[in-house]
Amino acid sequence: MTLAIETIDLTHRYKKLIALDRLNLQVEQGCIYGFIGPNGAGKTTTLRIVAGLLQPTKGEVRLLGERLTTRTAQRLVGYMPDFFGVYDDLRVWEYLDFFARCYGLRGSRLRQVVNELLDLVDLSEKRHAFVQTLSRGMQQRLCLAHALVHDPPILLLDEPASGLDPRARVELRELLRTLRDMGKTIMLSSHILSELAEVCDAIGIIDHGRMVLSGSLAEVQQQLATGSRARIRIARTDDVGLAMTLLQRQSLVRTVSATPADPRSLTVEFNEPPSEIQCAVLLAELIGAGVAVSEFSTRSENLEELFLRLTTQAAK
Numbered sequence: 001m002t003l004a005i006e007t008i009d010l011t012h013r014y015k016k017l018i019a020l021d022r023l024n025l026q027v028e029q030g031c032i033y034g035f036i037g038p039n040g041a042g043k044t045t046t047l048r049i050v051a052g053l054l055q056p057t058k059g060e061v062r063l064l065g066e067r068l069t070t071r072t073a074q075r076l077v078g079y080m081p082d083f084f085g086v087y088d089d090l091r092v093w094e095y096l097d098f099f100a101r102c103y104g105l106r107g108s109r110l111r112q113v114v115n116e117l118l119d120l121v122d123l124s125e126k127r128h129a130f131v132q133t134l135s136r137g138m139q140q141r142l143c144l145a146h147a148l149v150h151d152p153p154i155l156l157l158d159e160p161a162s163g164l165d166p167r168a169r170v171e172l173r174e175l176l177r178t179l180r181d182m183g184k185t186i187m188l189s190s191h192i193l194s195e196l197a198e199v200c201d202a203i204g205i206i207d208h209g210r211m212v213l214s215g216s217l218a219e220v221q222q223q224l225a226t227g228s229r230a231r232i233r234i235a236r237t238d239d240v241g242l243a244m245t246l247l248q249r250q251s252l253v254r255t256v257s258a259t260p261a262d263p264r265s266l267t268v269e270f271n272e273p274p275s276e277i278q279c280a281v282l283l284a285e286l287i288g289a290g291v292a293v294s295e296f297s298t299r300s301e302n303l304e305e306l307f308l309r310l311t312t313q314a315a316k
């Protein structure tokens with residue numbers, strides 16, 4: 001397995017604030033890696049370090065096996081920040097032409113690269129438009145083209161989907177898949193898990209500067225299976241206390257909680273997904289004890305709920 005990006009005990013302090021706390025992450029070559037965490041988790045700090053723009057306080061970064069230096073980062077990484085930095089009154093082609101020239105491209109090679117990139121991000125028809133007149137989705141794609149001018153094998157995209165409407169998000173996802181098929185490794189960040197989950201091959205969830213869960217999408221989904229829950233509705237308020245006591249005694253039950261706005265609605269979290277027969281036994285026990293159950297439904301935690309649970313746990 002070739003790793004495109006590896007961080008080893010990466011630590012970063014802003015004065016007293018520990019933004020990254022011995023962060024270990026591994027991104028395999030040729031994959032789309034979703035780097036997910038709530039606001040302030042440390043995503044931008046990590047991406048800026050990996051892009052060679054910020055010196056870490058401690059720890060190590062390797063890019064395709066090479067130790068990170070400003071030069072390696074410049075050669076191997078294309079970075080798209082979470083803000084759109086443009087010079088007004090530039091046309092789309094001039095914008096790319098400018099950055100391609102910064103990388104030393106000239107003449108027919110320069111024209112070829114600009115044309116190919118405009119084609120790739122589907123902006124050929126907008127080549128003469130002023131950049132400030134582009135939609136948010138188009139600006140995002142233009143920024144992506146900018147990050148690609150020197151044809152880097154690794155792309156770091158900070159919050160690429162933020163502010164995009166559903167159609168622009170679909171277009172972005174398609175573009176990311178095309179780039180992966182071209183052999184690029186893509187690491188992208190988001191604080192909204194569902195924005196990214198379906199396009200990612202692997203996911204890392206960061207909170208308070210630490211990795212709280214990482215792995216292939218299949219491995220993360222495996223974790224989801226342990227987050228099965230049941231919702232039980234009790235018909236009489238008087239029965240709620242007894243129902244909670246009975247449920248808490250069950251070995252397969254991890255927690256039981258009442259919904260604050262609706263105390264007769266209980267959420268049961270299981271240690272592992274219960275079988276149908278285990279659910280039936282649980283229900284029979286409640287009814288046998290005289291608890292009037294009006295609803296019983298089981299379901300698996302979705303990715304968003306898993307994310308919230310993991311990041312809340314880490315905050316405790």
Ligand SMILES: Nc1ncnc2c1ncn2[C@@H]1O[C@H](COP(=O)(O)OP(=O)(O)OP(=O)(O)O)[C@@H](O)[C@H]1O
Nearest residue numbers: 014017019037038039040041042043044045046191
């Ligand atoms: N230049 C800075 N000086 C001081 N503190 C900073 C600086 N940049 C970031 N921080 C702090 O470091 C922590 C991590 O910030 P970072 O921007 O890396 O998080 P993030 O996950 O990208 O958040 P967001 O999703 O809000 O962009 C936060 O507590 C933030 O306030």
